[in-house]
Amino acid sequence: MRLARRELLSKCMALGVLTSTANLLPAALAAAWQEKEKPRLAPTPAVELGPFYKRLAPSNSAMRAPGDPGMPLVVTGQVFSSRGELIPSAIVEVWQTNHEGLYDLDGYHYRAKLTTPADGKYEFSSVMPGHYPARVCQHIHYAVTAPGCHPLVTQLYFATDPVFDGDPDKNYRRDPLVTSRELVRPVTLVGDPKDIHATVKFELVLEAL
Amino acid sequence: MRRAARRALTAEVALIISFAQAAQAQNVQKLVTISTPEKISTVSVCGTTGLVAGAARDGLIHVWKLPSGEQMASWKSGSPVSALACSFDGKWLAIGGEDGAVKITDAAGKLVRMFAAAHATVDSVVFAPDGSLLAVSTHQNPVQLWNPGTGTRVAELHTNFSGSTSVDFSPDSSLVATADADTAVRIYDRNGKLKASYTGLLLEPFVISFRPNGKEIVVGGADCAFSILSAADGRMIRRLPKSPDPIFAAAVLPDGDRVLSLQLDAATIRNYSVMLWNLGTNERREVGIAGKNMVGYGEISNHQPVVFTADSDSSLTAWSIPN
Numbered sequence: 001m002r003l004a005r006r007e008l009l010s011k012c013m014a015l016g017v018l019t020s021t022a023n024l025l026p027a028a029l030a031a032a033w034q035e036k037e038k039p040r041l042a043p044t045p046a047v048e049l050g051p052f053y054k055r056l057a058p059s060n061s062a063m064r065a066p067g068d069p070g071m072p073l074v075v076t077g078q079v080f081s082s083r084g085e086l087i088p089s090a091i092v093e094v095w096q097t098n099h100e101g102l103y104d105l106d107g108y109h110y111r112a113k114l115t116t117p118a119d120g121k122y123e124f125s126s127v128m129p130g131h132y133p134a135r136v137c138q139h140i141h142y143a144v145t146a147p148g149c150h151p152l153v154t155q156l157y158f159a160t161d162p163v164f165d166g167d168p169d170k171n172y173r174r175d176p177l178v179t180s181r182e183l184v185r186p187v188t189l190v191g192d193p194k195d196i197h198a199t200v201k202f203e204l205v206l207e208a209l
Numbered sequence: 210m211r212r213a214a215r216r217a218l219t220a221e222v223a224l225i226i227s228f229a230q231a232a233q234a235q236n237v238q239k240l241v242t243i244s245t246p247e248k249i250s251t252v253s254v255c256g257t258t259g260l261v262a263g264a265a266r267d268g269l270i271h272v273w274k275l276p277s278g279e280q281m282a283s284w285k286s287g288s289p290v291s292a293l294a295c296s297f298d299g300k301w302l303a304i305g306g307e308d309g310a311v312k313i314t315d316a317a318g319k320l321v322r323m324f325a326a327a328h329a330t331v332d333s334v335v336f337a338p339d340g341s342l343l344a345v346s347t348h349q350n351p352v353q354l355w356n357p358g359t360g361t362r363v364a365e366l367h368t369n370f371s372g373s374t375s376v377d378f379s380p381d382s383s384l385v386a387t388a389d390a391d392t393a394v395r396i397y398d399r400n401g402k403l404k405a406s407y408t409g410l411l412l413e414p415f416v417i418s419f420r421p422n423g424k425e426i427v428v429g430g431a432d433c434a435f436s437i438l439s440a441a442d443g444r445m446i447r448r449l450p451k452s453p454d455p456i457f458a459a460a461v462l463p464d465g466d467r468v469l470s471l472q473l474d475a476a477t478i479r480n481y482s483v484m485l486w487n488l489g490t491n492e493r494r495e496v497g498i499a500g501k502n503m504v505g506y507g508e509i510s511n512h513q514p515v516v517f518t519a520d521s522d523s524s525l526t527a528w529s530i531p532n
Contacts, residue, residue: 046349048349049349049370049371049390049413051413051415051431051455051457052412052413052431053390053391053392053412053413054392054411054412054413054431055391055392055410055411055412056411102475103475105412105431105432105433105455105475143370143371145369145370151369151370151371152370153349153370153371153390
């Protein structure tokens, strides 16, 4: 017979095999132990903020305006704490260049400030960012904040980026700012040939305080 | 530059200076060219002592005398150097490493103490003018204030996320101001207590510098303009007309009215210009500097502003800017 952890603890305490100086009931002790043993998630690697963060971006998740040139892109994900909990009310700020590699400094094109609902999910539509001379890789900037967690500043990269030559495992370091292979995400093309767009999933894990 | 936008200088940007110098050479004058075995990546002027310290990324440190360029000392730090500052009296050097450690040495290279600021590259170190505090910026973390005399941490400053791009002390060492990645400008007392802040900037500020009167702070950044803030309460006093390009580094010259800035083309983040602004008249003009890699700024004995460039042949050139 396989005992559940709670039952095992109770029996051990009843037999005097396990004692607690904290004067806790077996159930409370088991709950505390289980809480400590919850799966931990590794925080998403941090990357340079980059020079063109802009405050007060709109909360509009449709960053791509109709007719915008470039490959349409939809990015989805969820925000977790390193304790494995989904984070509601996380603020996810994203910004990127247009498909030609230009940041909008005067306005808020390709910039958004999103708030996660109860399920911690976020989503935005955009276009594949372009390359620009001072940066090797296509990338989207993230600044994520949430109560009870350390802020996360990171970047999303694309496995389809020509820079990786079809082998991001081997070539992700071609951009010195790409510090982790984990940040290079697979890209899926969906839709019919007349209305094709790229999708990317990028989960975010914030280190719990 | 002494208070440069460290991120721009170290990460995304290769500052290649390659001007056609002839038309504007009257703006600057070559003071001295010093041959160095390794390319110098950062320079710090030791107040008005006439000493200047330079470091190569691999850890080679030099101290020279200006304007002669005579080498006074040279040693190997032992680990890659990412930041360097000389105290205003020329007695101490603070050497920040890619390993997050800060070494305090004397001007001959004798190690006085060492402390670990973070598990991250030290982006910049800045001495208070009276030498009593050292501001340490580490990658993606808020600035820390340390007592360089004891090696104890006095305070950790605050940002909402990421770190600070630039930090400066007031001339009387009573205040420290930071330009922060979350776009705020924050002003603290010397104990790290927040005194005032300005949150009206939308884009990231990259440079912050007190004017010599200690009452005003000059801030520039991705919004392509200089703002002048009150050091007492952080309020905006005046904003200069926008320039075409983001301001990545700047220094207020000793007269308090002129500001030397380094600007990069927003589209390429590469083609740069060095500009001289007049805060009184709002005028700006390009400064002709022939060289490569602007690595430092300071004032030598007669309050003469000097800019340093590192050339591809591993020489370091000091350029004086006429008063």
